Amino acid sequence: MIKKMEIKFDKNIYKKEGILNTVEAYKNLADIDFYENEDFFIIIMKNIDEGVKDVIRDEFCNYSLFETAKCQ
């Protein structure tokens, strides 16, 4: 298990609604926290299996992109 993994999504590109939908979809795979600052939506994932962390991060990004494109 890894402690913590952070993903930053640019606010000029990704939609908040899309990110939140993704968090909802992935909530069973990890403990996910959502924050935002002036420029980024910040996702912090905890308690992820070390072996699948890269796949989960990449799939999470793809799903966020899909949800953002859907919101357009």
Place this chain on the structure above:
Amino acid sequence: METKTIIIDTNIYSLREVLSTAYVFLDKYYIFLNQPEEGKIKIDIKSKESDIDLDKIEGEFNNELINASLRVRVFEENRNVREMIINIALNGIDKNATCERPSCQNDPEGISKKWEDSASNTHIAIDKPKNVSFSAHFPNNDKKNGD
């Protein structure tokens, strides 16, 4: 896994076009978008499978960008017509609506009339048949009768 980076100028392609293009590639690639500076979109593309050649992806992505750009342009150009068709389909023709085209001013064929209106004014008369008599003349029978 290898990553390919493409930089797109937003003065040429809009974010909407870039998102539409990225969507097409989501099934085979992991795509992450970023904006390193104003007017630029940075696209990181990573293959889901190891045997896919990433050298071709830039060309394919650029071609798909042109497709998406055209689709968005056609979508915007046809917006009014599309909305008008849907409006007519849902609400019927607005008699107070005006059209600038000269052919719309006159409606000699009554195309703009609703079917229900035109049908109620149309009377189709079908006369009842009068008494119809039928007679037949069979020469052979006459001969037999005469005999």
